[in-house]
Amino acid sequence: MIEIGRSKRAAVVYGFDDIAIVPTRRTRTPSDVNLTWSIDALSFEFPLVAAPMDSVMSPATAIEFGKLGGLGVLNLEGLWTRYEDPTELFAELAAISDPIKATRRLQAIYAEPVKGELIAARMKEIRDAGVPVAGSLSPQRTREFASIVEKAGVDFFVIRGTTVSAEHVATSEEPLNLKEFIYALDVPVIVGGCATYQAALHLMRTGAAGVLVGFGGGATKKTRNVLGVEVPMASAIADVAAARRDYLDESGGRYVHVIADGALGKSGDIAKAIACGADAAMVSTPLARATDAPGRGWHWGPEAWHPRLPRGERARFDQVGTLEEVMFGPAVTADGTMNLVGALRKSMATCGYTEVKDFQRVEVVVHN
């Protein structure tokens, strides 16, 4: 804790860019690294979740991501549940470069209501492809669509907002009681973002299978500008991982997965997230660079189309290769945006680790 001024103290916190992983005295062979990620009843070939953002996950790419061995999550308040066929809207948006015009158009397009029958149809489409099914809702609309989602049959129910707390207080409406909701639900819930020990601990007590750490990928910096709110990811994960450990003891053995969600633009960031204590990482930006991503080189999250207070902007990225190449290579760039799985494998092997759980203990350093 340091002193900001005579009446205020503060902790010093760190983001991924502030830290680096240090090799041990041992090295391993990358092919010996085991990346299997098991959560609830399911196992995945790598600990990466594709973020529920329209520029990244469509029913088609969610299926593709599942076939590659991961968990893709569809945003159930996105274009695919507002429109029967949003393809032309994606094309239209891709042709708008001016950020203010883009924001206005996003605000208009997303004003179209979400339709329950489309939620059911999209979930069915993914399930029919034989891959794990997951959809996300904001906490504000979870109550409204939860039963439709549950009935549609999902493997994971994701509740994702800028900040989600176990204790939302409101006067004008009855807020979502997360604990009762999750208890009543028949499918495992992943919920977040959160960014502190206390907030995470309370979310863990709701019975969630996993908590998302962060405020949503690309919007981090904008949230800082607009709201003044930010918790850099390295510190946030290390705090939430402590909550996981303490809750494990308190609950007599319930292991809640810590899923980093934000600032994961490079494969090195994914390795750092695990090194800080994450069990898995929800990625978006690297996937937005795939040639088959719905965003067609553009990337945006739900905060970009808020009707009165957008807190993110569409970002433009070069497309570097197919989704499969982004995940498994071969990489033709050296900036950490391709072969995410190979890079994580190599990072762990270089530092002498073969298990993700062990790699959470690897030494890190701070480099200002």
Place this chain on the structure above:
Amino acid sequence: MIEIGRSKRAAVVYGFDDIAIVPTRRTRTPSDVNLTWSIDALSFEFPLVAAPMDSVMSPATAIEFGKLGGLGVLNLEGLWTRYEDPTELFAELAAISDPIKATRRLQAIYAEPVKGELIAARMKEIRDAGVPVAGSLSPQRTREFASIVEKAGVDFFVIRGTTVSAEHVATSEEPLNLKEFIYALDVPVIVGGCATYQAALHLMRTGAAGVLVGFGGGATKKTRNVLGVEVPMASAIADVAAARRDYLDESGGRYVHVIADGALGKSGDIAKAIACGADAAMVSTPLARATDAPGRGWHWGPEAWHPRLPRGERARFDQVGTLEEVMFGPAVTADGTMNLVGALRKSMATCGYTEVKDFQRVEVVVHN
């Protein structure tokens, strides 16, 4: 305290960019947030004061800002009290891009004397519109024009300079005795800038209703270049808030409002100012971006037209929307320059707060 060298020690201080606000384990609904700001006999709908700068406040925009629910302050040594109708001068200035030519022209235009009768007329114009009336003078000229201002009937008398102290020492002239002056005056006084615990405490003892923390908005960096003087805002506010608390005790209950004045270019900065202990914020840059701002896309403060030692420059900003849109949205940018009131509301709700006074205690972190 750290050591600069063997003969010098220094405190480490922080600006808004160095800190971020951390959510608690609770969230609230933005519409439940109460932003009412009461100072002296008046109440405002939000704790924002429009800065007395010619590029931001004209009689017309002061009235508009008042009608929106805030307190607009007119600079009584600006163009509106030097010229019967400065409209063409604003247009002329807006057409000059070269900074040196602009500085020369500003120096020439502001060489015209301030006229007492114009001070009276401008104040009357605002009063007649039925909104709170406030005008500002520099400490150097307060004595000269104070009785005119008082007679004109204002709700707040603002004394604003780069650095205003309760104890100005001069040999060639009799300096303004702030304590006697404020005691004799019939209207509440807001005075500053100040930036340290001691300076603020002494200003509070003069009987001021509020103190301004800072050295004036956009000029901060330039003041550092020219004078070497700077106190980053987060630390300055946290120090002055400590003076408020200690003076409250010392005075047996007089609560002097701490008003952040500087480096508030983004809505997130306003939230941070309160998080550091401010009761309200004096804003300028975001207002200069309004299409109806007098500066026509340019922004400057009094330090820009100093005849021999200008310590600020005009700055160019994109115009993003009407003054009402800047204050209440809908925002079409995601950079914290629109919907200032909505952003503050959202920031507090996200962190679980509904009262400004409570939000002064929200946790902040330092992120280098």
Place this chain on the structure above:
Amino acid sequence: MIEIGRSKRAAVVYGFDDIAIVPTRRTRTPSDVNLTWSIDALSFEFPLVAAPMDSVMSPATAIEFGKLGGLGVLNLEGLWTRYEDPTELFAELAAISDPIKATRRLQAIYAEPVKGELIAARMKEIRDAGVPVAGSLSPQRTREFASIVEKAGVDFFVIRGTTVSAEHVATSEEPLNLKEFIYALDVPVIVGGCATYQAALHLMRTGAAGVLVGFGGGATKKTRNVLGVEVPMASAIADVAAARRDYLDESGGRYVHVIADGALGKSGDIAKAIACGADAAMVSTPLARATDAPGRGWHWGPEAWHPRLPRGERARFDQVGTLEEVMFGPAVTADGTMNLVGALRKSMATCGYTEVKDFQRVEVVVHN
């Protein structure tokens, strides 16, 4: 040690850019400075080793570097041992500007197998020129080509990889046992990179004559992006120098040379490397700027042509003068890229030192 978050602590580490050397109260004359570097049976006129990178070392430049008084190392897995005459390939690569096209072409060109007879021929060519002979292999292929190298007759056998550990664990293949290998070998071995006290100590115990500190020059930043792994050089060297001292005691007097390998783009960095405890420095970037460097203004390391996960890119540099001018001047630039030997001499003299070993104790400061 500082706290990243509740479950993670970290050391704060420093790179060359974070530190500076401080003069003492004494100054010396540059011509009095003794730069002789003796390792194993050989002595060199300055403590600089030319890095085994194709853009820097060809048989011709290795010879030239040796004649100038230093030790040039040829990469035995580079183009010169894959192709009878790679001259046209260098020309072709120099004509490709697009980084992705360059990476694809590098991946294709380096897919050609390494040929034992070319290793033997290249080593002979250098030996016949009467200069010290050194070749490098990656740890993965050391076993395969070691006997050819040994038979070819080298003065130093360099084993160089991103991270080389004394304890490589693998399930699918029998890993290289460095200790047995080095014991069996008849020539002195220089091995690395390593970046921590523990890793270095274990490498020293293998019997190596020298250890390389770092992860390979220009690739440092990229490795951070791709793998999240980095140890800034100033701290890494200071840690490894502590291992040298402790191993000296543990071994009863075996002095293992610490050779900085990475982030040495400017002559000032070389001085800093020694100031942190290095005995010598392996340089590449400044040599890539020579008009007679094989890279023709381009510079790349082995990590740039990895078939699936490249972790470096070719970098473009202005050519500033001949290899001799780069080493001895006269310099016509003031950025630390020319007259490396003269600059080191001047740096030591300015600080009052004439011996490299003493200069390891010069005072340094941290300047964020």
Place this chain on the structure above:
Amino acid sequence: MIEIGRSKRAAVVYGFDDIAIVPTRRTRTPSDVNLTWSIDALSFEFPLVAAPMDSVMSPATAIEFGKLGGLGVLNLEGLWTRYEDPTELFAELAAISDPIKATRRLQAIYAEPVKGELIAARMKEIRDAGVPVAGSLSPQRTREFASIVEKAGVDFFVIRGTTVSAEHVATSEEPLNLKEFIYALDVPVIVGGCATYQAALHLMRTGAAGVLVGFGGGATKKTRNVLGVEVPMASAIADVAAARRDYLDESGGRYVHVIADGALGKSGDIAKAIACGADAAMVSTPLARATDAPGRGWHWGPEAWHPRLPRGERARFDQVGTLEEVMFGPAVTADGTMNLVGALRKSMATCGYTEVKDFQRVEVVVHN
């Protein structure tokens, strides 16, 4: 002291950009500020010395600077003592933009020998104008020309090099014994640069009237690149000021002036130098911006024309006004490059000080 690595510790140091001056609770009127600087037998109207650099000081500008009330120092190894009339050379250099061509041409032009009779003539020219006379030599050539300088009749003899120590050790030549030299000389000596407590203390013991703190203005960053040597100015001055205090005691009352020499590009830096403990400041960059400066918009120091290892480059600056305007205004820029004297006066008054000696105690803060 912090730990770089296991075998190396370091102090954390600060430059002018890292610190800022904090106002006290008192303010003063600028016209009450007393800037008089008395050293040895002379008094100046402000504590600023013009640096002995060819781009800044010619006989004509040294006279002009003296008439304005300051001390101008002519470089006695510059173009004015190598050439009868260097005017055309200045014009020729001003026309060369390419840095490498400029360095080559500087190296050639400065190869012309320094002539004793020109030293005498230049000093006489300045003396005849009725202003204080000062000339500088490098320590390497002080012995050679000292008697000529002394005979020419100067008020101050300046010995200035990148690093000047009281204890220079050399084998091939008899080094200058500063103590004996200064004792024998009939005029007061100002000597430097130095940057540490120990080095400064030893220079003070030689009998110097003043010590220069720094490594020479614009070359600081380049010296870091080339030699790895740097001591940021705020810390250096605070250390040397401690040596002044301790030497004052040790010598029983001899007050040696501490003159900041480097990184003083803005008026705010001059204020900071005094705030850190300097008695006066040697300025160059702001003077190079005068329309009547010899450099014609270019600025360079002796390190730029070193024949084999240049450690500085010519820098290009916009010309902003006459030398008088640079010193006294009116300023038309707000970046601290004009009205240096007015800015220092304003800075001290804003913080409540009227005496330079007292201003050395003003509070400063560190702002990373």
